[in-house]
Amino acid sequence: MTVARESVLAVLDRISLPDGGTLVSRDLIRALVVEGGAVRFVIEAESPEMARAVEPLRAMAERALLALPGVVSVQAVTTAHGPAAKAPSLKIGQHPTPQPAGPQKVAGIDRIIAVGSGKGGVGKSTVSSNLAVALARQGRRVGLLDADIYGPSQPRMMGVNRRPASPDGKTILPVEAHGVTMMSIGLMLKDDEAVIWRGPMLMGALQQLIGQVDWGRLDVLIVDLPPGTGDIQLTLCQRTQLTGAIVVSTPQDVALLDAKKALDMFRKLGTPVLGLVENMSVYVCPNCGHEAHIFGHGGVAREAERLGVPLLAELPLDLAVREGGDAGRPVAAAEGPLADAYAALARRLVADGMA
Numbered sequence: 505m506t507v508a509r510e511s512v513l514a515v516l517d518r519i520s521l522p523d524g525g526t527l528v529s530r531d532l533i534r535a536l537v538v539e540g541g542a543v544r545f546v547i548e549a550e551s552p553e554m555a556r557a558v559e560p561l562r563a564m565a566e567r568a569l570l571a572l573p574g575v576v577s578v579q580a581v582t583t584a585h586g587p588a589a590k591a592p593s594l595k596i597g598q599h600p601t602p603q604p605a606g607p608q609k610v611a612g613i614d615r616i617i618a619v620g621s622g623k624g625g626v627g628k629s630t631v632s633s634n635l636a637v638a639l640a641r642q643g644r645r646v647g648l649l650d651a652d653i654y655g656p657s658q659p660r661m662m663g664v665n666r667r668p669a670s671p672d673g674k675t676i677l678p679v680e681a682h683g684v685t686m687m688s689i690g691l692m693l694k695d696d697e698a699v700i701w702r703g704p705m706l707m708g709a710l711q712q713l714i715g716q717v718d719w720g721r722l723d724v725l726i727v728d729l730p731p732g733t734g735d736i737q738l739t740l741c742q743r744t745q746l747t748g749a750i751v752v753s754t755p756q757d758v759a760l761l762d763a764k765k766a767l768d769m770f771r772k773l774g775t776p777v778l779g780l781v782e783n784m785s786v787y788v789c790p791n792c793g794h795e796a797h798i799f800g801h802g803g804v805a806r807e808a809e810r811l812g813v814p815l816l817a818e819l820p821l822d823l824a825v826r827e828g829g830d831a832g833r834p835v836a837a838a839e840g841p842l843a844d845a846y847a848a849l850a851r852r853l854v855a856d857g858m859a
Contacts, residue, residue, distance in 0.1 A: 530807050580635045613724075626754045632658070633661045660829070816849055
């Protein structure tokens with residue numbers, strides 16, 4: 505019986521590291537070979553200290569794989585490649601440098617989708633990370649840029665805490681998680697370190713995160729914007745050629761008031777609005793199956809109809825979404841109704857030529 509490589513990776517993706525993420529989401533698996541029922545791989549840690557910490561996980565991974573139907577033998581070793589390369593001259597946060605007038609295309613990236621919201625707390629970052637993973641599972645080459653400079657959350661949500669390398673102090677090599685190439689200023693900071701910058705520094709940081717990162721070839725780059733209508737949104741829309749924007753809102757009137765402002769901003773800046781997403785649309789009780797519309801229901805659909813833009817998805821409120829985000833395992837990377845909801849959103853964007 506032949507074992508699928510995807511099945512092996514799925515098992516390894518359930519082996520959690522002590523400091524968050526999994527063997528797969530933290531990109532520690534190397535030289536994976538699956539031949540018939542034989543599986544071989546290397547767990548490559550970032551340092552000798554980390555290698556000692558993850559060594560018990562090697563035996564755990566071997567036992568888990570031997571329980572997989574069709575696996576007859578497992579050979580795994582743990583190694584370390586030393587600390588990530590650092591360039592002392594690499595610094596994020598500076599005044600923007602001049603560039604040609606008007607929005608510019610980013611080399612190697614076919615489409616760029618900004619995900620925005622009028623206010624915080626509506627799940628915009630959750631939608632961004634899960635949409636990126638869902639698109640990657642559709643076979644797209646996907647990047648995820650965390651443009652929320654003051655409150656970066658994507659490193660936690662994607663299960664990554666490695667500082668990106670820079671071979672020359674200028675080019676930044678992004679990290680990969682769940683099949684998505686990602687970059688966040690949060691990867692350059694300590695967990696409790698605040699960013700205290702004025703507008704020009706924010707604009708310069710965004711310019712670096714887009715232009716100095718070696719994104720490679722991407723079908724689509726998802727940009728997770730901060731809430732509101734400030735410097736980051738203005739800089740992105742005026743300096744970068746965007747495919748369009750998706751606005752996320754919860755159904756209640758207070759959230760929709762701010763979502764309308766985000767929509768107005770994108771339109772004034774000439775950025776196409778690809779559609780709206782109603783997040784936390786319905787809560788289904790796991791015990792009795794009762795549906796409760798905690799934040800109301802249908803408000804975003806009515807607003808989309810009024811504005812003549814598509815309602816792209818109605819995403820449920822579920823404890824697993826929060827747990828997955830905290831653990832660095834987006835629900836879109838798993839199976840089940842929640843993953844299906846994001847898969848449907850991804851398929852729609854691909855089918856419509858947006859992603």
